[in-house]
Each structure stands twice: as C-alpha cells, then as structure tokens.
Amino acid sequence: MPFTKYANLDFDQIKTSIKDYLRANSDFTDFDFDGSNFSVLIDTLAYNTYITAFNSNMIVNESFLDSATLRENVVSLARNIGYVPRSRTAAKAQVSFDIIRPVGNSSVSVTLQRGLVCTGNVNNTGYIFSIPENITKTFIEASNGNFVASFNSIEIYEGTFLTNTFNYDGSLDQKFILKNAFIDTSTINVYIKKEDEDGLGIEYSVADNIVNVGSTSRIYLLQEVQDEQYQLLFGDGLIGKKLGTGTNDDGNLITANYIVTAGKEGNGVRNFAFSGRLESSDGSILNVGNVDITTVQESQNGSEIESIDSIKYFAPKIYSAQSRAVTARDYEAIIKNIYPDTDTVSVVGGEELDPPEYGTVSISIKPKNGTFVSDFNKSRILSQLKQYSISGINQKIVDLKILYVEMDSSVYYDSAKISTSESLKTRVIDSLTTYSNSIDLNAFGGRFKYSKVQQVIDNTDSAITSNISRIRIRRDLRALINQFGQYELCFGNKFYVKSDGYNIKSTGFNISTESDTVYLTDTPNENKKTGVISIVKPISNESVRVVVKSAGTIDYIKGEILLNTVNITSTDKPNNIIEIQAFPDSNDIIGLKDLYLNFSISKSSINMVKDVIASGDEISGVVFSRDYYTSSYLNGNLIRQ
Secondary structure (H helix, E strand, O other): OOOOOOOOOOHHHHHHHHHHHHHOOOOOOOOOOOOOHHHHHHHHHHHHHHHHHHHHHHHHHOOOOOOOOOHHHHHHHHHOOOOOOOOOEOOEEEEEEEEEOOOOOOOOEEEEOOEEEEEEEEOOEEEEEEEOOOEEEEOEEOOOOOEEEEEEEEEEEEOEEEEEEEEOOOOOOOOEEEOOOOEEEEEEEEEEEOOOOOOOOEEEEEOOOOOOOOOOOOEEEEEEOHHHOEEEEEEOOOOOOEOEOOOOOOEOEEEEEEEEOOHHHHOOOOOEEEOOOEEEOOOOEOOOOOOOOEEEEEEEOOEOOOOHHHHHHHHHHHHHHOOOOOOHHHHHHHHHHHOOOEEEEEEEEHHHOOOOOOOEEEEEEEEOOOOOOOHHHHHHHHHHHHHHOOOOOEEEEEOOOEEEEEEEEEEEEOHHHOOOHHHHHHHHHHHHHHHHOOOOOOEEOOEEOHHHHHHHHHOOOOOEEEEEEEEEEEEEEEOOOOOEEEEEEEOOOOEOOOOOOOOOEEOOEEEOOEEEEEEEEEEEOOOOOEEEEEEEEEOOOOOEEEEEEEEEEEEOOOOEEEEEEEEEEEEOEHHHEEEEEEOEOOOOEEOOOOOEEEEOOOOOEEEEEEOOOOOOOOOOOHHHHHHHOOOOOOOOOOOOO
8 A cells, every 4th residue: 555645735646646546456447547437536536635635724724823814713812812902093183172151051061072072184084083981171260251161182082982782681601792893992981780770880991801800890801703893791700790780789781882983094184173062060052153173183093903913923922921011022012002003112221221221111112103202192101001010110212213224326227228217217216115115124223235225226127237326324313493402313333434524414404603504514533433523504515614613522433423512493404303414334234223224215316327338339438437437435515415
C-alpha cells in the first residue's frame, strides 16, 4: 500500500493519491484512462475530498485568534481573554448658548432634554447632534434685567438618540440585545425599575471587569454579538446584583438609552443650528425662539468600529496589560482603547529624557486625524489613565514631534521614450507617495533609506536614466505669539556643516524688536561641532544684516538647536509655525523613539531634466556638464522659501 499524504489538499494531489491507491490494488483497471467512467468517479471523489478538506481547514483556522477571518469568530475569541472591541465612536463637539427666560414665565430653571440638540453639516451632508442625558441650568438675573440660563461648553454627540426597553422574565437564557448597528457604546445609559414605578429608575454602570464587583453591585457587562450589535449582561446575585421583582430587588424593567452614529463622517462640523427641547421647572415646554450657538470646539474624534486586524493586534496586548500601565506596550494598548483616534503612540520613561525626569512617563500620540491632540483630549486621556496607573508614576502628554524628510531631486530622462516630462513627473511623485506610506516611514523611530528612494525613482519608468537627489530634514517650531519664550528643537541626526555657515534655514517671522521679517541661520565654531544661531534680515540674495548675533546655540553632532529667550510676534506660515531645515550628514535618516518620521512629498522638489546624452542630442558630454550638470552639494538660498 502506498503511503497516504494527508496534508495534500490540492485537487490534483488528492486525485493522484486516489490513483496511487487504486494502482496498488489489482482488482481495479482502466482507472488511469481519462476517458473512462471510472475516471469520472475519481474526479468526483477528489472534488468532494477537496471541498471537505478546505472546509475542515477553514474551521480549524477560525478557532484561533491570529488566523480567524470572520468578524464574529474574531470577536468571540477575543471575548475569551476579556477583550471587548471598540464600537463606533460619535464625533463630539462643544457648544455654548444662552437661554433667556420668556416674559411672564417664572421658572427658576430650564432643562435641555436628552436627545436632539442641534444640527450641522459638512461636505454638503447634514448631521444630527444629541446628548445622552438631561442638562439642567438655573436662570440668573443679568445686568440688563433679563433672566439667563447659560449652557457653557456642553458636549454634543453626532448621531440619533434611541431607547430600547426589555422586561426581565427571570430565565437564565434571556438575552438583552440592542437591535441597532453603529452604536457608540460610550453613550449607553442603563436604568432598572419596577413596572409600577415612575421615572427611569436606578442607573446601572458598565463594568470593564469583575474585579471589586460584589453581589450588590449595580453593574452590567457589554459584549459584541452578531452583526455588530451589542448585548447587555446583568448579575446573578454573586457577581453583580440580580434583577427581579422581589422586595430587595431593583426591578425587572430595563431601559437602555444610546446614540447611533455615522462615526468618522461626522468630523469637521463647525456651524450648528439649535433644535433642542427645553423644559421649564414646572414641566411645561419652553419656547424661546431662535437660539444663537457659539462653537467652542468643532466635531472631532469620530471613528469607525474596530477592525478585525486591530482586534487581533490589541486583544493580546490588553490581556497582557491586565488593566495596569507599566510597560510601553501596556500604554500603547490602553491609550488606543481609551482614545480610539490614536494612530500610534510613543512612550518614553523619564530616565531616558535629557535631563532625566525620574518617576515620569512621557507620552506622545499621533492622532489619525490631524497632528496634535487637543488640550481637552489630553486631560481626558490622563484622567482615564489614572485607573491603570501605578502609584508614584506621573504621566504627561507632550505634543507630537515630527521630523520631516524632504527631497530636492533632479530626475534625468530619455526624451525619446516619453511623450511629456510632466506625465513622467506625475508618475515619479505617485511612486514616492506610495513609498512614503510604507512601514519604514510615518512611525516613531522610523527610517528613511536613501538607496531605496533612489531605486523607487529609477524604477518608475524605463525612460528614467538616473537621479541626483539631495536630502534635507525639517522641524516645525510652534511659536508662542507675543510671549517671551525659549525653544528647543531636536532633529536626532548629525548635521552636515559648511565652514561659511548658512547650514540652518528657516521661514520668516517677526520679533518685538524688529519691524522687518527676519530669519534664522547659523555660524559654526572653529571645532565645527557647535555653532551660534543668529537672527538675520536678508539684504540681497548673497548678503544679510545681523539683527541678533547670538540668538541661540546649535550642536551639529547631536542635531540640536536651542533658542534663547525671544518674543515672536507673528510668523509667515499659518498656525504660528516657523519651519526650520538642516542638511543631514548622512542621507539615511533615523527617527528617535519620540520623533515621528514623515517623508514629506508635498514639500519636496522634483525637477525633470532631459538627459541629452541618452536622448542623442549631445555626444561629447561637454554640453551636459556645462548646462545640465546638477551639484550634489548645493546649499541653495540663504533662507527657506
């Protein structure tokens, strides 16, 4: 008998195995003739075996978290290690408005009812904004004699407010499923009451785990089930308070309020129109006419439901963290869980800082939308981190430090192989853009590899004969306008130094002691390891006037710039930004642990140059070296354009 290879799952391999088995049995003939009836039966057996083997293999794969492909199975496997996938997150905005008490109304307070508050639109699409709970404010007499209730910086959620009710029948297999997709689970409020009671009842809070949960704890658990819906789980009298109609029970009528949202599509709404329902303290509806709304914070941080890949990545990390933040991986997993808009996180211990800050953890977050985390979100993240923190450890969130890599490239091409140079330039830019999204870049501690970038350009089209590319690095300084301040910029890479200076270039800005626009530049010391930063005013393309001779220092070896106290009144670039560039000593750029490396294609310069030799226009090379030659060491203009 031939040895049967049970690992062969390919149709042809299975068919061969069947033939080998029959070949060893003399009772069967004509099976190896494709035109025979026996051959048809072999094909049928092989096909059936193939389908069975495939299904069996898929079933086995769906039994493990790292190989499962169906969302329901991934969610179920993650549930086994206590991980609840993040739901959709409603975009949140902050608005303020005043309610003036109508003449003749004596109400002492006004309540903004939960549900619809206002509407707004972005990209020609309208969105509804709601609140999950009532907000009550007291009328206060203003200086003009009016009574005003101020709703200041209230948080509104993009989405529609819905309510589900359930009646607990006492059975163990009863399920309480919220029959709506796209729920923001952070907006769920659950209340329990008896049927003969008025009001919503007693509020139950969601529990992330069963630690410190007793038999009388008014909690519920939440888990994702089929079709991205969510199920409420209540206690059994041992872990969590049991529902029921007994004397000591809270009741059997369950009310669940929540918001169904459009997720990230609701981001970016700035203008709002009031549509809320106001109720006086006497229970009557308050009609106040038009309400002027002031936008404190546009809608942001809306996100989609957690993807399958994200669940596979973060579920084991949350499990290993065990609800405490100790290692950098713990912080990465926990912050991603409490702030879904997180793209990537860098965590640096205080002992690694210069100078050291022992007992401190420095956290830098790259959000999915934008560059910086707002002060409001910083406070919220730090507040939620406290429940995971170890005593004696202080966390601080620092603004994202981005190290931009820019390219000034001359791309030589054979004109005989293309129709237009512009179309070829577009293809080069597209190739570089694709590479800029690779795993090497756009990450903390990322690497820019010069040789790979050159290959990307050369391999774009056969018409490209070569490229000469110069690399520069850039940091953006966010100035404190009309304030005296000191600044430190770390590039994390050794600078290239020319003896005559002007290695550092910046965009324009204004200072309190000078009316004209000024710029930053450098003058190396004799050792070429350090230098002096000066503030200058260009007079011509080749000369400058020194405004402040010693405005700071530069360390060419460490790649650090320190600016002395200066009062910056305005900047040429928007958002109070001063772009500061340098030339690296090595064309391979490394981002430090707390430096987010970004290959900036938009700020790069791609110049198409006709290769006159390859095109056949010039043979000797004289014209090429005279008119088409590109220097690899050109320092460029005195200032950054």
